[in-house]
Amino acid sequence: MKMVLALYSLLIAVLLVRAEVKTWPLLGPDWRFAKLAKPAQGATVTYDLSPRTDRSAQSTYRSDAQRSGRTESSLPRFKDLSLLWKIPNLNNGIHRASKSSPAVDPEGFYIADDTGFVRAYNWQGELRWQFYSGVSSRGFHSTPLTDQDSLYIGDYAGFLYSLNKSSGQIRWITKTGVTVGSSPLLHAGVLYVGVELADPDGYLLAIEARSGRWIWTSPLLGNHPHSSPSLSQDGQLLLMGSNTGAMAAYDLHTGKNLWSFATNDDIKCSALINKDRAYFTSWDGFLYAVDNHTGKMIWKTVLDGSAMSCPSLNKSGDILIITGFAKNFAIRTANGTPLWDSAIVGRDLRAQASPLIISYSSQEVAITLCENRSLCVQDVQSGTVLQKVKMQSDFSGSPVYWDGKLLLSTSGEDGLLVLSQ
Amino acid sequence: MKEILQSRALQIYGALLAATHVLSAYFWMDRSLDLVVKAGEVSSALCWPWAPFCQTLRFSSEAQAAGYLEIYALLGVITAVLFVAGKVRWAYAGLLGLLGLKIFFTSLSYGLMGNYHYMSFIIHGAFLFAPYKKTLIPLCLGIFYWGAGVLKLNPEWLSGVALIHPTFLPGPLEHISLSYAVLLECIFVVGLFSSKAWIRHVVLIQFVLFHAFSWHIVGYFYPLTMLLLLGLFVLIPLCKEPWEAEWNPFILKQKSTLVLGGLLIFLQLIPYLWATDPAASGTPRLVSLNMLDARMECETLLIRHQNRANEVYDPFIKAPSTRTQCDPIVFLSQIPAICKDSSENMDFWLQSRRTTDQKMQTRLVIKDVCKKNPAELLWAEVL
Structure with missing residues (x-):
């Protein structure tokens, strides 16, 4: 009996030591539980998974994985825009954060809003399907990403969804954190998206687009990432900003933090990557150009105040169009000097919209917020206003262009505006 | 009688x-x-x-x-x-x-x-219906402590995160105390059945102190209930009656005591046999102790499938108690009231993890929950 008791005691002692070994890394300096060193992984529930094994993005927030904010038109020059459709009841403006921008691809357009709906329309303007997330009172602020057969989007409750692009049926759902305001990026079958946690904290997540299987999580950031990740042109690293004020680079395959560049305030929008440079704004009022391999600053340019807009780059890569606090700027990429600037008339709050450059075969224009509740088409080289479109409401996302049509999600009565050339 | x-x-x-x-x-x-x-x-x-x-x-x-x-x-x-x-x-x-x-x-x-009710019910059963009460009741109490100790062999308990409120002890002392509680409940509890009275008393005093200390963490009810249930350890010597709950050959002759004790041990093992993580389960734990051995975090979702109009909701209300906050039964109970009618095509998804775990685990995915009756839902974990 004594031998049995001794062996039993030994077994319990071994189990206790094993549990202690697992416990020690979880304890803080006060010997009490500190938070987990890495983000906790969510489970994924799967339904109708896509049979495709290869996939590439058809519509990405800010045009592409480098977040260039530029799109091409087959037309030779800009032609005036006129209202084609208006889809009311989009955002209700419940939260001041930038609203979701439309996604566009050959099958149609997709809009998500802060009331919790994602709706898919064909190019005749007919509703194809809708999906409703009732888990957050703030709905969607992330912009949907589409590939050949699926749509991906995160909501303000931290759920990330993959939907069948044709029917709206759920492919998979995973819970990533408390909020996804960041817009996903797709590269080689893997989705990358910024995730916000309570505390506040956050991380960059890599997840298999087809199955929703978690691949890696970056280290915890220390604050929320409202910014969306951008991919370097060599496809080796991802850049993402956050409310820590840092723009950080992560290894594409492991999520390891490669470098971090500190600004003096929150970084809200995505970095634009062109060749070896990344351009981004900060609430500290500067536009930065940074070497995306080393994180060393190349130049910085003071804007007219705190900025949260994403820059757009023209086709030749020598001019950036950026919205500051209450001004639009054209900046030379060579040295960061302004080419022109124009005030956003009547603006006394920080502008949230990001511009879009449309490259026609013989002209480039920037679609900007140029006046409260007005959208302007400005010549990229000169800043000349080619057309001004008055609206009933403001917009805070990014305009999108597809086959002669300009789509704009507003945060008021206008809903979704579809303008046609 | x-x-x-x-x-x-x-x-x-x-x-x-x-x-x-x-x-x-x-x-x-x-x-x-x-x-x-x-x-x-x-x-x-x-x-x-x-x-x-x-x-x-x-x-x-x-x-x-x-x-x-x-x-x-x-x-x-x-x-x-x-x-x-x-x-x-x-x-x-x-x-x-x-x-x-x-x-x-x-x-x-x-x-x-509540754990306190579970233990009280078992002791009442032993007192009212079983023979060899003066052996069986102490044995049941010993098994309770052992079962509770085994549930504590994890980072959730040892890190202190499972406690409803932090203790007033400094961190290092709290950690040592939590580890010692495991040793006390898993190993030293055997001392309650020693033939030497001083060993029994030393162990008993430690359990009394343990419950008295826990007062400021779990409130008055748990420690008071346990102190009342432990009363037999004091009453038998106080009434100068022979102590019968010892590890000796006599106990082997009490077949019913051994069977009932074995059954009680088996009940504590059921959640381990049925659920991946006992702390995350509901129904498999009904017949065993429900310790505060883990602080669970969970997410629930109702997924409504309609033609070209899918929807997701989280209408569930979490129970205010730490123990039941992520208990599947709490959510499954709410489903009949949430479903407007049985024609609704809704699925239920529950995922949870211990606070110290790195990964959420899907605990339940139940398709067509609105088509199930309340009994089917409440037993869904084991069916």
């Missing part, structure tokens, strides 16, 4: 068991009346899997429930007095009645689930 008639220690222990009912009445009166009245709130639909229609049994008002508890408490006092007065037959009947009243009251809401 014969054993109780012959043992003064058991008679006074009967009074202590009756006192647990008075204590339960006070405890429920204090905080649980809203759980046992008929109400339309989703959270109030919490039923035990074996009483899925518990709402139909509930009181129509809190005043009615309070009246029931007053009678229950009064019967508890009378029964205790009868035991002390040596009116054993009446007292026995009184305790039987109290047990019935408590079973009925507890059946009214799964929100009344």
Whole structure:
């Protein structure tokens, strides 16, 4: 009996030591539980998974994985825009954060809003399907990403969804954190998206687009990432900003933090990557150009105040169009000097919209917020206003262009505006 | 009955068991009346899997429930007095009645689930119906401690995250105390059955101190209940009766004690056999201890499938208690009230993890929940 008791005691002692070994890394300096060193992984529930094994993005927030904010038109020059459709009841403006921008691809357009709906329309303007997330009172602020057969989007409750692009049926759902305001990026079958946690904290997540299987999580950031990740042109690293004020680079395959560049305030929008440079704004009022391999600053340019807009780059890569606090700027990429600037008339709050450059075969224009509740088409080289479109409401996302049509999600009565050339 | 008639220690222990009912009445009166009245709130639909229609049994008002508890408490006092007065037959009947009243009251809401009630029910069973009471009752208490100790062999307990409130101890001392509690419950508990009285007393004092210390963490009810249940360890020597719960050949002859003790141990193992993580389970844990061995985090989702219009919701209300916050039964109970009609095509998804775990695990995915009846839902974890 004594031998049995001794062996039993030994077994319990071994189990206790094993549990202690697992416990020690979880304890803080006060010997009490500190938070987990890495983000906790969510489970994924799967339904109708896509049979495709290869996939590439058809519509990405800010045009592409480098977040260039530029799109091409087959037309030779800009032609005036006129209202084609208006889809009311989009955002209700419940939260001041930038609203979701439309996604566009050959099958149609997709809009998500802060009331919790994602709706898919064909190019005749007919509703194809809708999906409703009732888990957050703030709905969607992330912009949907589409590939050949699926749509991906995160909501303000931290759920990330993959939907069948044709029917709206759920492919998979995973819970990533408390909020996804960041817009996903797709590269080689893997989705990358910024995730916000309570505390506040956050991380960059890599997840298999087809199955929703978690691949890696970056280290915890220390604050929320409202910014969306951008991919370097060599496809080796991802850049993402956050409310820590840092723009950080992560290894594409492991999520390891490669470098971090500190600004003096929150970084809200995505970095634009062109060749070896990344351009981004900060609430500290500067536009930065940074070497995306080393994180060393190349130049910085003071804007007219705190900025949260994403820059757009023209086709030749020598001019950036950026919205500051209450001004639009054209900046030379060579040295960061302004080419022109124009005030956003009547603006006394920080502008949230990001511009879009449309490259026609013989002209480039920037679609900007140029006046409260007005959208302007400005010549990229000169800043000349080619057309001004008055609206009933403001917009805070990014305009999108597809086959002669300009789509704009507003945060008021206008809903979704579809303008046609 | 014969054993109780012959043992003064058991008679006074009967009074202590009756006192647990008075204590339960006070405890429920204090905080649980809203759980046992008929109400339309989703959270109030919490039923035990074996009483899925518990709402139909509930009181129509809190005043009615309070009246029931007053009678229950009064019967508890009378029964205790009868035991002390040596009116054993009446007292026995009184305790039987109290047990019935408590079973009925507890059946009214799964929100009344608690480790303290589970242990109390088992000890009542041993006291009222089993032979060799003076061996079996200490053995059951020892098994409770052992079962609770085994549940604590994890980072969740050792890091202190499972505690409802942090202790007043400095961090290092708290950590050492938490580790020692595991050793006490898993190993030193054997000392309660030593033939040497001083060893039994040393171990017993430690358990008494353990419960007294836990007061500021878990409140008054748990420690007071345990102190009452532990009373037999004091009453037998106090009444100068022979100590029978020892590891000796005599115990091997008490077949029923061994079988019942073995059965109780088996019940503690059921959650391990049935669920990937006992702390994340509901139904598999109904027959075992429900310790505060983990602080769970969970996410729930209802997924409605419609033609070209899918929707997701999280209408679930989490239970306020740490133990049941992520208990699947809490969410499954709410589903019938959430489903408007059985034609709705809705799925339920529950994922959870211990706070110290790195990954959420899917615990339940139930398709077409609105087409299931309440019993099917409440037993979904094991069906």
